[in-house]
Amino acid sequence: MKPEQMEALRIDGSHGEGGGQILRSALTLSAITQKPIKIENIRHNRKIPGLRPSHLSTIKILGKICNAKIDGLSVGSTSITFSPGQIQDIKLQENVGTAGSISLILQAIIPAVALAGKKLELSISGGTDVPWSPTSNYTKFVLGEAFLRLGIKFEMNIKKRGYYPKGGGQIDLTVFPCRKLIPIHLSKRTTKNVKILCSFSGLNQNEISNSIASAKDVLQKQGFSTQSQITEDRALNPGASFLMYSHDSDSINGADELFDPKEEFGKNSTSAFVSSNFGADTNLSDMLVTPLALIREMSIFTVQQISTHLETNLYITSKITGCKYGVGKINSGYEIRITGLETSI
Known part of the structure; x- marks a missing residue:
């Protein structure tokens, strides 16, 4: 039976965290499984319910990729119906506008394309490192490693940083067909080797360097061996992103954050990373x-x-x-x- 002939599976968008996560996950699975869905009560518990512009970008791009029929696609809509078509190899150039999170969009589209056995070449502009979203480095080096172990491969070139509120960053992405999904077992972190990546624009370099030195000092006191890289990038407005991560055969761990002048840069991520030795x-x-x-x-x-x-x-x-x-x-x-x-x- 074709997806458009199937009855849409109804999903309560207010379940659990009741925000954009349930929307992205449901749409991704709809595209992969070719099952039409109707999501109701979208962001029901939020101060401003319904779809926001950032959500529209994800839905529109995923809709293009899988040739979907979509009803209810407008800002403020609390219900949408998404009927996916077949995913094909595709090249796209997209602009999500201002500082809309590219990382959240990639979370939805990478598995959808790869698990359909197709290839995507995407050049996308927007926010690369913005609040309430994984940093682009986290997506590339932490999620990328996890997906690779599952059999999902993508390449990501961060061509220009885009911080809140202006955005304007650019990422070029290639997603490759997944031939076979592989189960994983991540039980406990055993490695003591940690990498720190920091990108910044329009901020005092000494302040950034001192923050990284403080993070390394905390790690070294806990017995970790560290490597760090600080990169000054161009961007439309000042900002900085921090990522600390490690990989071993039984674990994949990362912690990231954005620069906040009211807090010590990197302190929260370092604390979170050190306190967790899980898979x-x-x-x-x-x-x-x-x-x-x-x-x-x-x-x-x-x-x-x-x-x-x-x-x-x-x-x-x-x-x-x-x-x-x-x-x-x-x-x-x-x-x-x-x-x-x-x-x-």
């Missing part, structure tokens, strides 16, 4: 769920806490794909087990 960091955990829900073998990872985004993604993936998952309490954290169904895709 995945809190932010990565929810990003893993969508592809893991489509693998019939069991995947297991540990995480320090169950975020509302993780809870939301576990809910929405099980609703759309029928995957099974379990959450177990372990010492100071949680273990997540996910098994997809052979018929998921």
